[in-house]
Amino acid sequence: MKLSTKSRYGTRLMLDMAQHYHDGPIHLANVAKRQGISVKYLEQIIIPLKKANYIRSVRGPKGGHTLARPPEEITVGGIVALLEDSASLAACSDNPMICERSPVCPTRSIWQEAAQAMFDKLQSITLADLLSRTKIKASGA
Amino acid sequence: MKLSTKSRYGTRLMLDMAQHYHDGPIHLANVAKRQGISVKYLEQIIIPLKKANYIRSVRGPKGGHTLARPPEEITVGGIVALLEDSASLAACSDNPMICERSPVCPTRSIWQEAAQAMFDKLQSITLADLLSRTKIKASGA
DNA sequence: TTATTCTATACTTGGTTAATATATAATGTA
């Protein structure tokens, strides 16, 4: 029932970029150093985020990555939905065909409802929310 | 983010037993046949359910397993909590020590909140609820 | 005492996650 490291690292990547939102293009190397994640792995994780237009990238010297939208408009649920291979708790949620019991199985729907409850929660949290939580923690409150 | 087969099969096992709640001790071999799950695997799955006093077992000829409580008093959340190795979405939820960032990491708490939302949902569903859903489906409604 | 059923533990295997490595393409600047 664990989230993949891609979802978790991806969320930290996005949060890190939100923290440097006004600093111009950001090097993944710096994010990697701050977050303790390998550059190579971050490069892999950032691809879906770019495709979904959460991040814009510039190549060459002085290049780097920037959030394509303000932190208020990006939710953790959105990030996880992009990076988690599947947003479901059971394979039959994605494809009923894999189990002949799907049409009559009462457990199938509860896994869907539970996954929905989880995502509703994640959708309700934006990067801006996370930023403010960070500040609260940092202030020692 | 998938639930383990133990949680899912275990829920179907318990539902099957609820469906035969008044039939006396039930053979796992019959559950296995009805549910399409191997007896050996069910035997493994049933152990934690017995330890948690959800099921009572009788050995020897004419033996079998019985629900130790009525279906109204058993929730899917309870079953999953027993059978899922961990009820969390990230390892740091179970043990903050594994990551030095835990004390200040704002993502840590959101994984906990999301897992909680999921479990709240599962806790709200009893085996009796599932039984009635089954009947509705069977009636073609 | 024997067939039947549950119990306990060890082992195997296959698939997935996580991560690294290698090669390539784009671009600003000297």
Add this chain to the structure above:
DNA sequence: TACATTATATATTAACCAAGTATAGAATAA
């Protein structure tokens, strides 16, 4: 235009874990 710098793409590897099987054993009713 050459070059350093940065991003992009794909392939490969290693470790881990879920899932299931196999083997041996203990309890009990008839």
